[in-house]
Amino acid sequence: MKPRTVAVAAGFVLVVAFPWLPFVEPSQVINANLAGEYAIVAISLVILTGWVGQISLAHGAFVGIGAFTTGILARNFGIPFPANLPIVMVVSAGVAALLGVIALRVRGLYLAVATLIFAWMADAWLFTSTWLVGSGGASSIQNKVIGREAAIPSFDFSNKRTFYLVVLATLIATVSIARNLRESKTGRAFFAVRGSEMAAVSLGIDLTRYKLLAFALSGGLAGVAGNLLMTDLRTATPVAFQFTVSLFYLSIVVVGGLTSVGGAIAASVLFAGLNEVFFRVTALNGWLDFVTVGLLLLVLLVYPGGLGALGAAARDQIGRLSGGVSERVRAWRTSRRTPGDVGDEGDSTQATSGAPELAEIEVEPLAEEPGDGLGVFSRFRTLIQDRRVRQPERRVLELPDLETLGTSGIPEPEPLDWREISIDHFKLPKSRAAREPVLNAEHITVQFGGLTAVDDVSLEVREHEIVGLIGPNGAGKTTMFNAIAGLNEPTSGRVQIFGTDATELPVHRRAQMGVGRTFQLIQLFPQLTVFENLLVATHGHNPTGVLRHLLMTPAAVDEERASRLLVHKVIELVGLEEISDQSVTGLPFGLLRQVELARALVTQSPLLMLDEPASGLDNAETDEFAHLLRFLRAETGVTILLIEHDVRMVTSISDYIYVINRGQLLAEGQPASIQRNPTVVAAYLGQSLDSQPKAALAHA
Amino acid sequence: MLSFLSDVVVNIVLTTPLVGAYTMFALGIVFIYRASKVLNLAHGAMAMFPAYLFFALAGAVGAYPAAVLAVLAGGALGVIVERVVVRRLRSVSPTAQVVGTVAVLGLLIALAARVWGTTPLSAPSVFPEVSYRVGDAQLQLGSIGLFVVSLLVAGGFIALFRFTDLGLAMRASADNRTASSLMGIDPDRTTVLAWLFAGLLAALGGVLLGASTNLHPFILSLQVLPAFVAALLGGLENVKGAVYGSFVVGLAVGIVPTLGHWGERVGAPQLALAVLAFVIMSLRGAKVVAGDVRSGL
CATH class of the missing domain: 3.40.50.300 (P-loop containing nucleotide triphosphate hydrolases)
Incomplete structure (x- = not known):
């Protein structure tokens, strides 16, 4: 076995065994669980804000909706933990998608304010409503319905160590979903929406669908985290989901580098670790929030790439020192991911995680339509008409x-x-x-x-x-x-x-x-390579849906392979082999025109x-x-x-x-x-x- | 019916201090948006923090000097936020600027919570403690003062923008940074001025509102959110629109609780305003694609 494999395996065993290690104390297990829950929220924000470019200042509210729904399900309907998870996910995904409807109409700064107003409304109204929170301003669930007498008899979810495994498993599932998504048609559509909405629609990407999907997916994951939090702590008060908590989640993601899943996890562990430190050292009592936000500001001003960029830089450094081992690993990972592929596209996560990511999101100020006073009804009518007209047959070149x-x-x-x-x-x-x-x-x-x-x-x-x-x-x-x-x-x-x-x-x-x-x-799309830019254009050829992408089913993998072959063919046709792995930023203008033409060609229009x-x-x-x-x-x-x-x-x-x-x-x-x-x-x-x-x- | 009407009137009268505060906040939000093309999410903290400073200083130097010092500190805070955070992040991205203002908001809330705690405090009054009976309720002189001061200030700024060279320079550099700098206007200077004005206004609103209600790190900071709705209503770049928007929002906050059982619920005004804001955004928002295209012709 290679030393790297051994190290990874040993690290994994350590992580799994963490709560049972001799020197680990109960408060550390509690904070480890928190770290996992933070990380799930952080990944949901990475998808929405980092990948699709939609700022959300309301993720605390989504987590809260997940937590309180869990409480209602457990209390009023007697649906215990693992069984209520999918219901909670659907509910919070639905609420987030409702907010996503706003994102169809406004972007950038306005969307940030919209989510802020949503969070404020949630604080003032939603989380003070007895139908949601329960009387007395706090929601609680009894041990019985989540404990060993219920759904899974041999598994005691009220045990912190046991629950650590549950959180870890959920986190691993979340990470693999995010990674699958990143490499799929859906993930590329997300990046395209962020890069240029204009180009995205011209490649056949349905903005309405993908924006709502991103909100639903992100809200659903936040709901899962809320479900875990509620099941873990067994009681929840609105204070735990107020507006400042949304800021806290945003801090985690920005410190993690905004687009990097690994960075988000690292930052979650860091913040939970701070929790532990501040809990232990009495002199620091009460300064946690201050330090948290201070860290956010520091990262923002000094190193906008965050931990994700730090990690990528470190990997490059190690690769250089150890004679290109990481290069070989990268090549191996690429070939494994798409067997039989022409295989020269490079590791896309590597290609995009190195740069300071925050710099790449463009927020456009709202442009007003000239002479447009039509109002919501005609818009609504157009929306319905759009859906009603049957899609004509596709012609393929x-x-x-x-x-x-x-x-x-x-x-x-x-x-x-x-x-x-x-x-x-x-x-x-x-x-x-x-x-x-x-x-x-x-x-x-x-x-x-x-x-x-x-x-x-x-x-x-x-x-x-x-x-x-x-x-x-x-x-x-x-x-x-x-x-x-x-x-x-x-x-x-x-x-x-x-x-x-x-x-x-x-x-x-x-x-x-x-x-x-x-x-x-x-x-x-400025944050993608030439190859990836062209790959986005295979959107219309690929009939697989988002569920297959999340799970990377064999059908999705087959389609992915076909897409890559098509892109490679066009790259050869137009003669872009030499720049195919380069980022499009910095290419000469004449070449960019050719790349854009090649991308249109990939649609086989x-x-x-x-x-x-x-x-x-x-x-x-x-x-x-x-x-x-x-x-x-x-x-x-x-x-x-x-x-x-x-x-x-x-x-x-x-x-x-x-x-x-x-x-x-x-x-x-x-x-x-x-x-x-x-x-x-x-x-x-x-x-x-x-x-x-x-x-x-x-x-x- | 008559009692309902009188309830409405009483509620409207009671919300006049809120209208005043929203006006001052909304004006600042508009100044900053015009100067930096940033929605300053730290605006609430720029109101809350001086309010606490006023509370802390009032015991030592008396109410009026404390109020003046706190308002000046607010102006300084505005300039600092612009210099240290917003200007430095301009080259990174607008998203970074937004997150930067969010960070300032969090930082000031955390600092205030650490220093003064999260239990509501009541600050000393700026205006004499006289109150008038309105229906079944009491209206403080401080509330009336807040409203009157805000109207004077708003009128002053509208006149400033309309009639002075400085106002013209600020409007020009907001419209086109490069062109106005070629005309000899220093856009950085007008931007700093906009933040200074916004900071002074936020602090004034915060001090007066804090004095006529309570001090709380979050609650006072979040009082700025209705002002965002007001600024949106007015079109975000429009000074007068912000004033009108503040009246609409203030009236909504006043009237909603009189609307029967539903309206009496805690948070009903916030819900109503959120719905209002979302409807406005949906109507105003650019059609997703058209904003990106050259406008043709």
Whole structure:
């Protein structure tokens, strides 16, 4: 056996045997139980705040709801400990999901205040209600219903040492659930929501679903901790769950590093240890809260990565000293997790736990919608409509076998770089009528208040085409684009995608039909590697649900393997092998554009919508990107709609061009005819038709 | 019916000190949000702590000097929070800033609880101890004083923002830090000023509220939460809106307990306000995606 395995096994035995060790005193067992209970709450907060980016200042209240529900179940219904656990979990998950509904509407700072108000309401109303807490302001359960005469006769839950094992087992289950989640489709969707909600919906991720899921999951785990606390202490008073307790839990998580499960456990043990120390040393009496919060402030100001980052740094240091042992361990863990995988994606927990994590959560200030006074009823109606409309069939783009690239089916000796592959073999059918329509936007009008941004514009994109939508600044291009993608609701007009009416569908459901997109301001997930960014885009292919992810069932593992293979294929196709393990932060802009395009490709959407892909690129990079688009079209038959400022690029690659100006369609046609069209030239250059810029347009 | 109405009126009159305190807190919250784009969750502690200082100093130096000292200390506290926590964490992330203010809140509550304990204390009055009969209840002069002072202060700040260069500079740097610094305004200076004003206001509200009710580390700190609701009601960046919001919230707190059996329950006003806040947030909140998009056109 390897020395590391022995050390881990010995450590585990020590942890399990802790309450029976000769020098351990009863108060230490009590605090060890507390540490476990803290850790479960902390992990629930790591999932919600660290992973999904939703701040909660109400976790103390969720724990309290779990504890008091346990009391009611035991007292009034005679349901003893292990049996009441699932009920408590469901109840607190439900309450948390209700609060999550608020998170659908507000974000960041506002959500923090919403949870704060919830905690305040819970203090003032919920935890003073006799129906919940019981008369006399305290909930208690008798030993009998949790003890040896009840559910499991040979197991005495009122024994602290026995209960230590229960807490430990629950904690281990919680940790494994969190780890499974982290490596699954659901976990990636969580990270995507935190990284960029915009990009998440464009990849088919349902924000409503995943935000509510995160709240329910987190609240459910907090409820479990409350259940354990109640069963452990056998009595609970509202003081134990008041607002400052929520701050205490947040302190644990921040000190632990916010996104790190290991850090959360370490911080829980640390805080429970402080409990013990402050209990023993009388001089320190009464300073525990102060020291706790002081520690929080210290970590925040001095080392925002917290214990999680400290641990990661220490691991790296040890790895360097011991000649890369940890590197080998890491490789082994990777290969074991996804057997048969192409296996070069690196250990994702390692990749993301090193940096100061707090820095990576962006909280956007609330943006108000212009001219939006519709109120809650119309919103509610939209929500219902969204759910009622049936999801149209999904279209999938076939990706080519890498061996046959560039040759229309004749195998090459080895896969080539797309930069060197000629795309001359691709011929688009001459007549436009011979191509199937993919996208029809009919008579789209978009008004903001009294302002008409897009006025009765129709456009059509047909199979395998590259269609350009151009126009001067402020012409309404982006509004039109957003109306097609589902970000703006058109005032009138219809959007048909693959022959199906999609006007009523929200963004993520249009994405699920097979519409991929990229953004003018690149929307990659900053805390993920290139590989992981692409992996998020497999969301729509993976039919497994969250329960399978929590348990990592064989079906979930199979899907995970398939997803990784797909991503690897796209990485080879686009030629991103060398950067696949790098974090996207710090990559050159031209590469980021390619990564974002690759991510859209992973969705295997037959229609790609590109928002100003050449903006921010120099001429050489633009040419390279244009060649990549032509190459992908030639190899996969993907259909592309792009809006662009760079007239040179659009006219060089498009098969058909629409020009809009001041919200109206100015011209449409083949690139050559557009370049000659005097109204187009006038719109771009003002009224004067002479001189240099016109020449530039003509030469392009 | 008539007795119900008179109950309502009495309750409204009795909540005037709360309206005054909420106004001062909500104004501070708005100042800080405009200057730093941070919701200052430490605001409650910035009200509570000076209230305790007033309590501690009043015995030694008398009520009026103690009140002045405590309010000044509150201003200093605001500046310290901005300098030490909020500004340093600006480069980290807005989340870190929020957590930072939470930490300050916890720190001050813990300190107050350690020094003065968690049993409610009653502070000496700032205004003379005269009370008036309103229906079956007594209204202290201190409560009226609190309300009047808050109105004067609110009016003063609205005038300051509207009519002075300083107000213009503060509004400009709140709107666009970079642009206003190019215009020769030092945004750090206006930010500190905003926190100073907010700290003074919070302390004034805390001292007066503490003097007309009780001192308690949590309860006094959490009295700021209705002010958050008030600021939200007013639109969070709007000084006048914060004042109107405080009236609405104060009236809600006054009226709810008269609404029959349900309203008399402990915590019913808090429940009502929480529901109100959630409804406002749901209506005001940006549609999830649209906030991220360039607004088109």
